[in-house]
Amino acid sequence: MSKARTLTGFMELLPQEQLIMNNMMETIRKTYELFGFTPLDTPVLEASEVLLSKSGGETEKQIYAFKKGDTELAMRFDLTVPLAKYVALYNNDLTFPFKRYQIGKVYRGERPQKGRFREFYQCDIDIIDRDELNIIYDAEILAVIYNVFRQLNLSDFTIVINNRKLLSGFMESLNIADKTTEVLRIVDKIRKISEADFVACLEDLQLEKDIISRILAFIRQDGKNAEILQSLKNMNIDNENYHQGLQELETVVDKARKFGLPEENLKIDLSITRGLDYYTGTVYETFFNQHPEFGSVCSGGRYDNLSSVFMDKKFPGVGISIGLTRLFDQLRSCQMIESGALTPSKVLIILQDSAYIDTAISLCADLRKGGVNCDIYHKDGKFKAKMNYANKIKVPYVVIIGEDEVASGRFTLKDMNSGTQQQLSSAELVEFVKK
Amino acid sequence: MSKARTLTGFMELLPQEQLIMNNMMETIRKTYELFGFTPLDTPVLEASEVLLSKSGGETEKQIYAFKKGDTELAMRFDLTVPLAKYVALYNNDLTFPFKRYQIGKVYRGERPQKGRFREFYQCDIDIIDRDELNIIYDAEILAVIYNVFRQLNLSDFTIVINNRKLLSGFMESLNIADKTTEVLRIVDKIRKISEADFVACLEDLQLEKDIISRILAFIRQDGKNAEILQSLKNMNIDNENYHQGLQELETVVDKARKFGLPEENLKIDLSITRGLDYYTGTVYETFFNQHPEFGSVCSGGRYDNLSSVFMDKKFPGVGISIGLTRLFDQLRSCQMIESGALTPSKVLIILQDSAYIDTAISLCADLRKGGVNCDIYHKDGKFKAKMNYANKIKVPYVVIIGEDEVASGRFTLKDMNSGTQQQLSSAELVEFVKK
Numbered sequence: 114m115s116k117a118r119t120l121t122g123f124m125e126l127l128p129q130e131q132l133i134m135n136n137m138m139e140t141i142r143k144t145y146e147l148f149g150f151t152p153l154d155t156p157v158l159e160a161s162e163v164l165l166s167k168s169g170g171e172t173e174k175q176i177y178a179f180k181k182g183d184t185e186l187a188m189r190f191d192l193t194v195p196l197a198k199y200v201a202l203y204n205n206d207l208t209f210p211f212k213r214y215q216i217g218k219v220y221r222g223e224r225p226q227k228g229r230f231r232e233f234y235q236c237d238i239d240i241i242d243r244d245e246l247n248i249i250y251d252a253e254i255l256a257v258i259y260n261v262f263r264q265l266n267l268s269d270f271t272i273v274i275n276n277r278k279l280l281s282g283f284m285e286s287l288n289i290a291d292k293t294t295e296v297l298r299i300v301d302k303i304r305k306i307s308e309a310d311f312v313a314c315l316e317d318l319q320l321e322k323d324i325i326s327r328i329l330a331f332i333r334q335d336g337k338n339a340e341i342l343q344s345l346k347n348m349n350i351d352n353e354n355y356h357q358g359l360q361e362l363e364t365v366v367d368k369a370r371k372f373g374l375p376e377e378n379l380k381i382d383l384s385i386t387r388g389l390d391y392y393t394g395t396v397y398e399t400f401f402n403q404h405p406e407f408g409s410v411c412s413g414g415r416y417d418n419l420s421s422v423f424m425d426k427k428f429p430g431v432g433i434s435i436g437l438t439r440l441f442d443q444l445r446s447c448q449m450i451e452s453g454a455l456t457p458s459k460v461l462i463i464l465q466d467s468a469y470i471d472t473a474i475s476l477c478a479d480l481r482k483g484g485v486n487c488d489i490y491h492k493d494g495k496f497k498a499k500m501n502y503a504n505k506i507k508v509p510y511v512v513i514i515g516e517d518e519v520a521s522g523r524f525t526l527k528d529m530n531s532g533t534q535q536q537l538s539s540a541e542l543v544e545f546v547k548k
Numbered sequence: 549m550s551k552a553r554t555l556t557g558f559m560e561l562l563p564q565e566q567l568i569m570n571n572m573m574e575t576i577r578k579t580y581e582l583f584g585f586t587p588l589d590t591p592v593l594e595a596s597e598v599l600l601s602k603s604g605g606e607t608e609k610q611i612y613a614f615k616k617g618d619t620e621l622a623m624r625f626d627l628t629v630p631l632a633k634y635v636a637l638y639n640n641d642l643t644f645p646f647k648r649y650q651i652g653k654v655y656r657g658e659r660p661q662k663g664r665f666r667e668f669y670q671c672d673i674d675i676i677d678r679d680e681l682n683i684i685y686d687a688e689i690l691a692v693i694y695n696v697f698r699q700l701n702l703s704d705f706t707i708v709i710n711n712r713k714l715l716s717g718f719m720e721s722l723n724i725a726d727k728t729t730e731v732l733r734i735v736d737k738i739r740k741i742s743e744a745d746f747v748a749c750l751e752d753l754q755l756e757k758d759i760i761s762r763i764l765a766f767i768r769q770d771g772k773n774a775e776i777l778q779s780l781k782n783m784n785i786d787n788e789n790y791h792q793g794l795q796e797l798e799t800v801v802d803k804a805r806k807f808g809l810p811e812e813n814l815k816i817d818l819s820i821t822r823g824l825d826y827y828t829g830t831v832y833e834t835f836f837n838q839h840p841e842f843g844s845v846c847s848g849g850r851y852d853n854l855s856s857v858f859m860d861k862k863f864p865g866v867g868i869s870i871g872l873t874r875l876f877d878q879l880r881s882c883q884m885i886e887s888g889a890l891t892p893s894k895v896l897i898i899l900q901d902s903a904y905i906d907t908a909i910s911l912c913a914d915l916r917k918g919g920v921n922c923d924i925y926h927k928d929g930k931f932k933a934k935m936n937y938a939n940k941i942k943v944p945y946v947v948i949i950g951e952d953e954v955a956s957g958r959f960t961l962k963d964m965n966s967g968t969q970q971q972l973s974s975a976e977l978v979e980f981v982k983k
Contacts (some may be wrong), residue, residue, distance in 0.1 A: 115601035117636035117858040120619070123591040125634070127641055128648070135587045146892040147916050149923030152570045156558040156667050157592060157653060158612070158623075166550035177593070177621070179614030181657055184555070186612070188593075199560070201552035206562055208890055208940050212923070213563070218592060222616055232591050247926040249905065256913070371906055373913040423552040455643055457581040470684065471806055478691070478808040481582050488584030488647070491682040505643050 122223070122231035124438050128455045134441050137265060138216060141236045141435065144261045145214035148253065150238050153213040155195040157220075161185040164194050166422045175221040188220040192237045192434070200241060201423035210242040210250070216437075230438050239432030241419055246429040248361055251395040251415055252368030254431055258399055258411050259374045261435070267449075269402045270410075272374075273382035276362045277392055277414070279345070280383070282355025283331060292318050297386040300332055304384070304405075332384040338366050341381045358394070365395055393417045397433055407443045411435045454507040459546050460487040460526075461508040463499045465515035467491070472519045476512065476539055483543030503529060510546060557658070557666035559873050563890045569876050572700060573651060576671045576870065579696045580649040583688065585673050588648040590630040592655075596620040599629055601857045610656040623655040627672045627869070635676060636858035645677040645685070651872075665873050674867030676854055681864040683796055686830040686850055687803030689866055693834055693846050694809045696870070702884075704837045705845075707809075708817035711797045712827055712849070714780070715818070717790025718766055727753050732821040735767055739819070739840075767819040773801050776816045793829070800830055828852045832868055842878045846870045889942040894981050895922040895961075896943040898934045900950035902926070907954045911947065911974055918978030938964060945981060 119125045126134060146152075161178050164187045178187040189195055192215045200207065216236045223229050238257060240250045258272050280300075284293040299314045306314070308329075315325045334341050345359050362381065369379055387396040394415035401407050413433030420428050444450045460480055462473045473489050480487045488508075490499055503511045511527045518524050526542060527534045537545060554560045561569055581587075596613050599622045613622040624630055627650045635642065651671045658664050673692060675685045693707050715735075719728040734749045741749075743764075750760045769776050780794050797816065804814055822831040829850035836842050848868030855863050879885045895915060897908045908924050915922040923943075925934055938946045946962045953959050961977060962969045972980060 114859070115597055115857050117633045118595060118598060119591065119637065120593060120595055123593065125590055127638060128586045131587050131589060147921050149891055149893040149921060151563045151891050152566050154566060155560055156554065158555060158558065158667060160553060160555055162550055163553060177616060181612060198552045202554065203562060232593060249926055368909060371909040373917070422550050424549070456584055456586050458584040474803060474806040482808070486582050486584060491684055
């Protein structure tokens with residue numbers, strides 16, 4: 114006999130939690146479609162050289178890669194490289210702007226630790242266009258992030274934005290353009306290290322004290338978004354990148370408001386850089402105000418060229434990703450998700466005696482025909498045991514079928530939360546429960 | 549520069565087809581939930597010894613297995629073994645009967661050929677109980693199959709059923725019980741081989757001519773379900789298995805009718821055996837009447853013991869599986885799926901001039917708040933080019949925003965199918981499109 118086990122770092126849920134997870138995924142999916150994103154599904158397995166065409170050492174170590182026959186295969190570690198491949202392969206058949214969402218599992222063989230998974234869901238959206246992509250899409254992405262979390266019944270969160278052009282323009286104005294990448298990598302760590310360590314890191318780059326102070330002062334600018342924008346203008350920095358970045362930031366903040374994003378949920382934070390060189394304009398991160406330890410729960414940004422490793426044509430885009438498995442795990446560990454039923458059924462039909470089965474089946478068929486998720490409990494036994502089962506699965510309504518119900522065709526519907534009962538016909542039952 | 553490519557045997561769809569595929573998957577999911585099945589999601593990757601604990605040579609050759617670090621890993625090749633593992637691991641935490649559905653990708657490194665995929669979706673349901681499982685569930689599964697295909701707008705199909713106890717009881721009555729497995733394996737092929745080959749195969753088992761004739765006569769019984777049942781009774785076979793199987797078959801046919809399954813969609817076919825020894829009672833297959841070349845599009849059956857390779861406790865169950873990727877591919881190749889829009893959006897907002905963007909954003913936000921999937925087209929250019937885009941993505945409605953609309957707050961909604969236009973306020977627009 115074999116030993117049943119599930120690998121470490123792979124999430125496997127009991128039905129009650131799985132239903133919540135699925136509801137979250139469904140909410141994200143519906144919100145993405147509300148914003149006109151179309152679904153995409155790419156293979157989990159790809160040729161290794163396709164997935165590894167761009168990546169560096171860390172990814173290569175984590176990737177699940179193997180050989181089958183003569184083919185070197187790998188399991189995808191994100192949904193971005195598959196998208197780049199997809200656009201490179203099918204761009205002649207696609208209609209641009211191409212707004213796609215993809216919700217799927219990705220694989221990273223990391224050392225398992227709390228909150229890190231080897232198999233996890235990413236929920237991505239990207240808007241891709243040929244040659245140029247309108248800046249308003251950067252604002253629309255903010256509206257998507259806001260709506261997703263509101264639909265997930267989460268409200269106490271802040272989306273922080275910044276602009277990489279603004280940052281690099283600022284570095285150019287300090288005459289340290291050649292160190293932009295390294296400096297931004299350090300800036301990205303500012304919330305994780307002390308100020309002393311931060312300064313030390315910048316000193317290691319041979320930056321002068323004055324430059325370091327100006328960088329610190331710059332990234333620490335705080336206040337309302339309008340105040341930060343004004344203060345950025347007041348700096349009178351004469352640099353094209355800086356001006357373009359500032360203008361983009363201003364447009365994005367303005368249009369996001371018009372898309373319905375409240376001021377309190379959006380904050381310019383000039384210390385947000387996103388580590389990757391990949392991003393070239395707007396960058397996003399999202400934090401729960403009461404849970405900074407979660408880290409960013411939704412991140413992304415604007416990039417100039419999605420498929421550069423596969424082709425010469427230019428496809429700029431903007432996108433974000435939600436790491437759903439990790440988010441679910443974090444919310445669960447903070448009791449931020451309510452546990453509900455163990456079944457998608459709204460009604461459980463219980464028989465006082467199995468002789469009434471045909472009436473039960475017929476009612477069940479009527480309810481399902483009316484679109485009501487329902488089920489029959491078939492086990493014989495004491496009535497109390499049957500009600501115990503209903504309580505255990507937390508079904509909202511129970512219909513009890515006995516001699517009277519079979520004779521009259523009217524059924525007793527019990528509301529399991531309030532305990533109230535009422536007599537209804539099969540058609541009335543459908544109507545009542547659907548409300 | 550790397551070459552973008554997708555592996556052979558891995559389905560990757562353009563947006564238009566992907567939307568249809570996703571709608572099919574959603575329809576299946578909703579129907580499963582209508583019948584009270586709860587979602588389950590298990591890892592794609594498992595320890596090799598878990599997946600291969602039962603399987604024979606063919607599976608082992610096809611499986612994607614590899615080593616990472618010290619661990620032997622494999623990608624799941626079905627959703628049944630992971631379910632057996634899941635029940636073995638968590639049965640103390642589960643509430644029985646446990647009705648679960650799982651829709652997920654599975655992997656088989658078959659030689660690629662038309663209609664065969666190496667990565668494909670299976671859509672499974674199973675009902676598991678401890679020790680014993682009520683026979684009515686076998687009938688309910690039939691109602692699920694029927695409803696799934698009807699909801700997929702397919703009607704010209706037949707679900708065929710049989711019962712393995714009836715078959716083995718019949719073999720026992722012929723005194724060839726020791727050859728049941730081999731005989732049933734040959735019976736399973738009857739639609740694929742000629743009668744002469746069929747007889748030759750049985751002769752190879754050293755069966756007498758008379759026995760072979762009786763087998764042929766038995767499995768070829770035809771007529772209405774009631775007629776076949778009557779004829780099975782009239783055979784007066786004195787065998788316990790035979791009687792139990794016959795009684796089960798009769799109950800399943802009777803209860804399925806009461807669950808709403810029309811007579812014409814259900815047919816007893818005594819030649820259906822399902823190859824696997826795994827099944828012990830009711831077996832199901834489903835065929836499109838006009839497309840026998842599809843083979844069975846939904847199969848399954850009753851089994852005595854789900855998790856026997858992992859544990860001693862007995863968990864009988866009944867279940868079915870739909871191979872969705874293959875079904876989609878078959879329906880597509882027969883033009884049995886209608887191609888629709890390239891976007892989930894119901895409304896596309898077009899601007900006569902980009903100066904009207906704030907009005908467009910505000911209307912777009914209102915529509916989305918009202919639950920209407922919508923989008924704004926941002927590209928400048930001739931009006932005709934904008935309408936061409938709307939036609940290309942086959943969006944059902946377009947709103948055109950010009951000077952008058954900005955001034956009046958009333959919008960022109962164009963129905964892209966009928967060509968009719970009407971003037972509506974933002975609130976009226978939401979209401980109209982949601983209808």
